[in-house]
Amino acid sequence: MKAMGIKDIARLAGVSTATVSRALSNPDRVSDATRAQVMAVVQAHDYRANSQARSLRVQRTDTVLALVPNLGNPFFSEIIAGIQDSLAPAGVDLLVADTLTQQARRQSAVSHLQAARADGLICLDGALPADSLADLSTPAMRHRVVFACEWPIGRDFPSVRSDNRAGMQLAVAHLLEHGHRDFALLAGPPGNVLTRERLAGAREALAQAGIDLPESRIDGHSFEIADGFAAAARLMQGPKPPTAILCLSDQLAIGCMSGLGRMGISVPGDVSVIGFDDIALAAYSSPPLTTIRQDRRGLGRIAAQRLLDGLSGRTTDEAPAPRPTVLPITLVQRGSTARAKR
Numbered sequence: 001m002k003a004m005g006i007k008d009i010a011r012l013a014g015v016s017t018a019t020v021s022r023a024l025s026n027p028d029r030v031s032d033a034t035r036a037q038v039m040a041v042v043q044a045h046d047y048r049a050n051s052q053a054r055s056l057r058v059q060r061t062d063t064v065l066a067l068v069p070n071l072g073n074p075f076f077s078e079i080i081a082g083i084q085d086s087l088a089p090a091g092v093d094l095l096v097a098d099t100l101t102q103q104a105r106r107q108s109a110v111s112h113l114q115a116a117r118a119d120g121l122i123c124l125d126g127a128l129p130a131d132s133l134a135d136l137s138t139p140a141m142r143h144r145v146v147f148a149c150e151w152p153i154g155r156d157f158p159s160v161r162s163d164n165r166a167g168m169q170l171a172v173a174h175l176l177e178h179g180h181r182d183f184a185l186l187a188g189p190p191g192n193v194l195t196r197e198r199l200a201g202a203r204e205a206l207a208q209a210g211i212d213l214p215e216s217r218i219d220g221h222s223f224e225i226a227d228g229f230a231a232a233a234r235l236m237q238g239p240k241p242p243t244a245i246l247c248l249s250d251q252l253a254i255g256c257m258s259g260l261g262r263m264g265i266s267v268p269g270d271v272s273v274i275g276f277d278d279i280a281l282a283a284y285s286s287p288p289l290t291t292i293r294q295d296r297r298g299l300g301r302i303a304a305q306r307l308l309d310g311l312s313g314r315t316t317d318e319a320p321a322p323r324p325t326v327l328p329i330t331l332v333q334r335g336s337t338a339r340a341k342r
Contacts (some may be wrong), residue, residue, distance in 0.1 A: 082300025126150030256265025
């Protein structure tokens with residue numbers, strides 16, 4: 001006896017095959033009466049949907065691709081874990097790829113998505129090439145991409161991010177409360193959206209306190225430990241070195257403290273150092289690092305949920321520019337900051 005198929009269900013229920021497909025795979029998109037009508041036929045004939053065939057019909061693979069700018073960076077691990085928190089209960093698998101590899105192969109984000117046979121994309125890299133961003137901006141991709149942590153400047157993509165400016169303002173306020181007036185700053189990669197936002201937040205807070213941050217007091221070219229270590233000696237040159245160093249990442253701060261220690265400069269006895277991110281290593285550095293904590297796991301969890309909503313048709317963004325989800329930050333005070341001696 002021939003097995004019953006979706007066309008048979010549609011004929012017996014008096015609806016289209018598309019309606020049957022929606023009733024089985026996305027029931028929220030059909031009325032209660034239509035769903036009950038379809039399910040009555042399904043139950044009466046003991047129909048069992050073939051999940052693989054259904055995926056092909058609706059062009060879904062139940063797989064999401066995450067693009068990460070540097071898989072070796074421990075910062076991203078908690079975000080990836082948060083993405084998994086949302087995808088796993090939905091029965092969606094996660095693939096992870098490094099954008100550095102993608103760019104070396106001259107592979108666009110969309111072609112990478114197609115090669116991976118993934119339904120959607122969570123991108124943690126805000127510096128994708130212009131051609132990739134153009135491909136992602138097409139109507140066909142509108143609900144298939146979400147940016148997390150970083151986002152492309154001047155582009156209207158759904159995104160989930162931390163309140164980076166407020167984070168640096170909180171860091172400055174903490175050091176001002178401890179009597180610091182001589183500041184230096186370790187920045188991240190030039191042009192990076194996090195560098196831009198955090199640097200702007202620090203400058204705004206210092207300006208409100210009547211403190212200038214000259215270019216000679218700004219150093220750093222990446223978020224990496226080695227860059228912080230190398231910059232420490234440069235920042236302490238001159239007749240009046242800073243009493244506080246603002247670092248735009250925890251890795252920069254940990255490297256900077258190591259470099260200062262190599263020079264015999266005490267943290268926080270001589271110089272206070274504050275980071276940003278609250279990576280796992282921050283609590284175990286020497287001294288333990290005062291930092292700005294991002295809810296990285298929550299960031300990944302919410303980004304994945306926004307993508308799932310888009311893929312299922314539950315996204316209700318009517319405006320041309322989807323509003324970003326901005327998560328709050330908190331100050332974590334540890335042993336790397338203290339009152340200024342002068």
